[in-house]
Amino acid sequence: MAENAENAGNTAHAKGKADPESTGGGTSTLRATVRTLAETLWFPAFFFTGFLVCYLLPFHNPVPHHVEVAVAGPSAAQLEQALEHKSPGAFDIHQVADARAAQDAVTDREATAAYVPDAEHPKLYVAKADGYSLESVLQKTFTGVAQQSGGRLQVHEAAPTAPGDGMGTGLFYLVLACTIPSYVSVMMLLRATTLGRRKKVVTLVSIGVVESVVAFLVARSMEVVPNEPLAIPLIFLMTQAVALTSYGLVPFCKQFFPGVAMGLFVLLSMPSSGGAIPVQMVPGFFRALHPIMPMGNLIEALRGLFYFDGKDVWQHTLVICAWVLAGVALIALGAWKERRAARKEARAEETAAAAELSAEPPVEDPSFELPRPSAVAPHSRRAGLHEPDLTGRVTDEHGRPLPGVAITVTGTHGRELVRAITDQHGEYAAAGLPDQFVNVIASSPDRLAAVARLQIRDGHPIRHDFRLAPRPVPV
Known part of the structure; x- marks a missing residue:
């Protein structure tokens, strides 16, 4: 006890x-x-916050800001004072000579609307192509102005939209249909470890061609847009502005790439595009972004092409081209950065430097799990599985397969990256290996180990076979 x-x-x-x-x-x-x-969860939290700030803020109560209105005759100054007193900062009035000049100011895109005072039949020239909600605000405002002078307002449509675009928002949804898939294509291609940089760029260009042609033909069949085929290359340029810039950002933003790209091309581009809500009715921050972002420039270029006799099309096209060139420059800079890192790695290995200069790690995408070093089943080609970067077969001195052999892959300074075991056919495979030199060790208790030094490159799968000799019997 x-x-x-x-x-x-x-x-x-x-x-x-x-x-x-x-x-x-x-x-x-x-x-x-x-x-x-x-x-x-940082990405969904970022996305949630971004939608609240970038969508709820500009769209919850859209009001006009500095809408350009041409007024015929000498009463422009008096009208400006009256509107400024009623709605401060809403309208910018400038005087034109007569009714013809007022109408031309709208069709030439020098003004958003034009007002021609008259005691009995005052006229308002508007453009639905600039957005139905802005047209409604203008009609309401100048109906009140006409009633105060005892007249009845006559509204004239200076730039009507296509028959299938009654609300004037068709261009926004057409452009949106090509913007988000261009960004998503980049995210999905990050998983294609067997494709090199050049093949991925060619794929993005090909996707842009298909998107632009199909989007235009579908919109045309619905009569959302007029029959102007020149819109196809404009849409294509915008898809490349988004896709190539997004792909070029990958090596610089790394795991934060989804947030940066989505922030640029979704959270900031859409509210500032002037497609869903006219740019004259969103806060100043988004109005300042409108001349810069590719989505807004494409919408303005298409409006000019379809409804304003080509006015300012090339000006907006040049901005989109600048984004394309920026994407190409980022991709080239990323390639240079990768080659520079590879040269440093090779020099460090040759001189046996103590400091490890590892290759650039794979980008981490919280929406889609990207490859990590892992052993995979040989000959597995099912959808959703990563293609192996390294494969091989281990045999004995007579060429017979050796199952159960340990395959260890290490970095240049001994850090273990992945460990695999050969199957019944003596084969092994590993995926998600970084772009660098690796050491591959094949070992078995009753066999002499073998070591190979290999260079792993993205888009270039490599195969290495081992032949293990038996351990000598001690005398």
Whole structure:
């Protein structure tokens, strides 16, 4: 009994010692959990916040800001004072000579609307192509102006939209249909580890060709846009502005790429595009972005092409081309950065430098899990599985397959990247390896180990076979 009591005391003492460690372990686990959740959920949190700020803010109560209105005759100054008193900052009035000049100001895109005062039949020239909601605000405002002078307002449509675009928002949805897929295509191609940079760029260009042609033909069949085929190359340029710039940002933004690209081409581009809500009715920050972002420039270029006799089309096209060139420059800079890192790695290996200069790690996309070094089943080609970067077969001295052999892949300075085991056919495979030189070691308890030094390159799968000799029998 005394012995049992002593054992019980020792057990209690041992538990007492273990409690602080358990508490510390629980704290470490909690920290690891919080860190994992933060790394995993930052993107939806960013997206949620971005939509609240970038969509709810400009769209919840759109009001006119500095809408250019041409007014015929000498009453322009008096009308400007009256409108400024009623709606400060809403309208910018400038005087033109007569009714003809007022109408020309709208069709030449020098003014958003034009007003011709008259005691009985004042006229308002508007352009539905600039957006139905803006047209409604203008009609409401100048109906009140006409009633104060005792007249009845006559509204004239200076730039009507296509028959299938009654709300004047068709261009926005046409452009939107080509913007988001261009960005998503880049995210999906990041998973295609067997495709090199050149093939990915060619793929993005090909996708842009298909998108622009199909989008225009579908919109034309619905009578959302007029029959102007010149719109196809304009749409194509915009798809490349988004796709190539997004792809070029990958090596610089790394795991933050989804947030940067989505922020540029969704959260900022759409509210500032002037497609859903006219740019004259959103806050100043988004009005300032309108001349810069590719989506807004494409919408303005298409409006000029379809409804304003080509006015300012080339000006907006040049902005889109600047985005395309920026994307090409980023891709070239990323390629140079990768080659520079490879040269440094090779020099470091040759001189046996102590500092590890590892190749650029794969981008982490919280929406889509990108490849990590891992062993995969040989000859697996099912959808959703990564293609292997390294494959091979291990045989004995007679060429017979050796199952159960350990294949260890290490970095240039000994850090283990992945470990695989050969199958019944003596074959092995590994995927998600970084672009760098690696050491591949084949080992088995009853065989002499073999080592190979290989260079892994994105889009260039490599195969290496081993032949293991038996260990000599000790004498």
